[in-house]
Amino acid sequence: GAVVSQHPSRVICKSGTSVKIECRSLDFQATTMFWYRQFPKQSLMLMATSNEGSKATYEQGVEKDKFLINHASLTLSTLTVTSAHPEDSSFYICSASKRLVETYEQYFGPGTRLTVT
Amino acid sequence: DAKTTQPNSMESNEEEPVHLPCNHSTISGTDYIHWYRQLPSQGPEYVIHGLTSNVNNRMASLAIAEDRKSSTLILHRATLRDAAVYYCILRDVGGTSYGKLTFGQGTILTVHP
Numbered sequence: 469g470a471v472v473s474q475h476p477s478r479v480i481c482k483s484g485t486s487v488k489i490e491c492r493s494l495d496f497q498a499t500t501m502f503w504y505r506q507f508p509k510q511s512l513m514l515m516a517t518s519n520e521g522s523k524a525t526y527e528q529g530v531e532k533d534k535f536l537i538n539h540a541s542l543t544l545s546t547l548t549v550t551s552a553h554p555e556d557s558s559f560y561i562c563s564a565s566k567r568l569v570e571t572y573e574q575y576f577g578p579g580t581r582l583t584v585t
Numbered sequence: 586d587a588k589t590t591q592p593n594s595m596e597s598n599e600e601e602p603v604h605l606p607c608n609h610s611t612i613s614g615t616d617y618i619h620w621y622r623q624l625p626s627q628g629p630e631y632v633i634h635g636l637t638s639n640v641n642n643r644m645a646s647l648a649i650a651e652d653r654k655s656s657t658l659i660l661h662r663a664t665l666r667d668a669a670v671y672y673c674i675l676r677d678v679g680g681t682s683y684g685k686l687t688f689g690q691g692t693i694l695t696v697h698p
Contacts, residue, residue: 472628502685511672512629512688561628563686574686576621576628 471495472564474577481552482585489547489580491562497542498564502574503535506559518545552584589673594693597663605658605692607673612653616675619686620647620658623670629688632658634676668696 471494481487491501500519504512516537518524524537536548545564549556559581563574590608597603609618617636621629633640633647635656640647646659660667672691 474628504688511690512623514685514687517685559626563628574631576630579626579628581626 470566470575472498472562472575472577474560474562474580476580477578478581478583480583480585483553484551486548486550487552487582489549489560489562489582491545491547491564491577493543493564493575496564496566496575498545498566499542500565501539501545502563502565503537503545503547504561504563506561506579512561515547549582552582554584557582557584588687589675589689591671591673591689591692593690594695596695596697597660598697599664600662603660603663603667603694603696605660605671605673605694606655607657608655609673609675610654612675613677616677618647618649618653618656619674619676620645621672621674621686621688622667623672623691624668629672632671663694663696665696665698668694670694 473492473494475490479487502517503515505515506512514527515530516524516526518537518539520539520542526532534550539545559579561579563576565574617634619634620632622632623629633642633645635647635649648657670691670693672688674686
């Protein structure tokens with residue numbers, strides 16, 4: 469159990485367009501979901517924490533108007549990259565926790581490779 | 586956030602044990618020690634976590650120092666599939682952090698056949 473999926477796995481878009489990435493917990497209810505970004509040869513950087521039914525909490529330096537996060541249900545969170553530019557090209561990874569405050573591990577999705585041309 | 590220090594890289598031979606160290610001298614009482622690993626172009630995978638006592642699961646063992654300022658992830662018999670970046674992370678479950686994870690650079694483990 470505890471499977472997290474992401475869709476799409478890869479996406480190529482033109483500069484100036486918006487892209488939506490979905491993150492789903494397939495077999496459990498995720499009270500909290502997290503969005504990370506990873507550039508080549510670098511570690512994961514947390515972008516935002518999303519709790520179901522409330523606004524996401526963004527990390528310092530992450531533009532909330534550019535990276536729109538919606539967590540409408542306990543099994544789905546979406547990240548929309550608005551007006552994407554080549555510098556937004558990256559590997560985007562989501563994760564989900566079973567409980568709000570617990571020692572339970574985060575379950576990660578397989579990632580979405582975004583390329584902006 | 587309390588930080589961790591790991592060697593940049595380590596090497597091992599297949600079928601041999603691997604000990605991956607992690608220093609976390611500023612760990613707080615509410616920090617759990619988590620280990621994740623990431624294979625190329627994949628999301629991280631949970632390996633193990635612990636608070637004070639040593640822990641074992643089907644993937645690995647976690648040895649935690651008595652003062653909790655360091656820990657060691659032990660892979661008992663390395664396989665080629667264990668080649669990955671291993672992250673040692675302190676997870677704060679207190680306050681309003683919602684248990685978020687702060688990834689460091691991790692240790693690149695190379696396993697030789």
